[in-house]
Amino acid sequence: MIHVAAVILMGILLVATYATSLAAGGPSRSAPDSASPIELVRVAVGNELAAANDSSTKHMFRSRKQAPQGSQTRLYVETRDAMAGMTIAYNDHSLTPEQMRGEEDRLAGLVANPDQLRRKHSVEQQNDERTLRLLKALPDAFLYDYDSGETGTAGLGKEGNRLVRLKFHPNPAYQPPSHVEQLLAGMQGEVLIDPAARRIARIDGTLSKEVAFGWGILGHLDKGGHFLVEQRDVGDGSWQVSRMSLSFTGKILLFKSIAIKSDEVFSDFRRVPSDTTFAQGAEMLKAEQARLAQSHAEEVETSKSH
Secondary structure, rough: OOOHHHHHHHHHHOOOOEEEEEOOOOOOOOOOOOOOHHHHHHHHHHHHHHHHHOOEEEEEEEEEEEEEEEEEEEEEEEOOOOOOEEEEOOOOOEEHHHHHHHHHHHHHHHHHOHHHHHHHHHHHHHHHHHHHHHHHHHHHHEEEEEEEEOOOOOOEEOOOOEEEOOOOOOOOOOOOOHHHHHOOOOOHHHHHHEEOOOEEEEEEEEEEOOOEEEEOOOOEEEEEEEEEEEEOOOOEEEEHHHHHHEEEEEEEEOOOEEEEEEEEEEEEEEEOOOOOOOHHHHHHHHHHHHHHHHHHHHHHHHHHHO
16 A cells, blocks of 8 residues: 555655665764755765665665564565565564464465566565655755764764764745655654765654645644654665664544554674575575574573573
């Protein structure tokens, strides 16, 4: 459902940016005198867009998503065909053999059905395109002011680099060109930028008023909705999303209530070949799941012996 995806895309603004950092340099110790806030944002957004369009860098990684109903841990592999994913735990408990067979059968079904895999790839491309439209709108949709700064850590930005914090609020002159960009109306918050790497380390936004999307036809988001997305340098020259937090309520088509609340952490990034196929990605997932299960079993055995 496109309208639901559009709501969620506000919170996954940076998920599409899996690629290399385009610039490096010494850490900046203060807000750069030569760059206005909007210039800093435009440069960073330009690099994020370039990174999003670079398909030469792919990774395997893990995510743990916490929601009110419990947690889910998944493994992912970026492939040239589509994203391959496998659930490996619910509420931090490994899947039962029957549940694991279900995951493996689902992957095998995609491998064996090229049409279904193409549809999956098409949906991912459409979501990426909407995400990039939101990203492109950032310099024009908001007004920015310097606030303060902090130092990058192992989980945020590039460790040791100085990050510049900018406060943002809606630009009253901005006219959203479509219902996708309408999602940015009424949003205010802060963005952290690494001026040395010229990348966005964090976007933290809250709805200061109710926001209609689809010009009110598709629905609305309630005041107080919040999203946070963080990125970090994963140590191989590329930046990846490290955390995504969503908290939104509202209505779709004026009568169906929605409630989105989750906090997802991404970790254990490892490079995979850029030409990895979906079938190869599925095998990587199964091998990694088996390795993790064996490691867990050995840890349990060790703890029993002590």
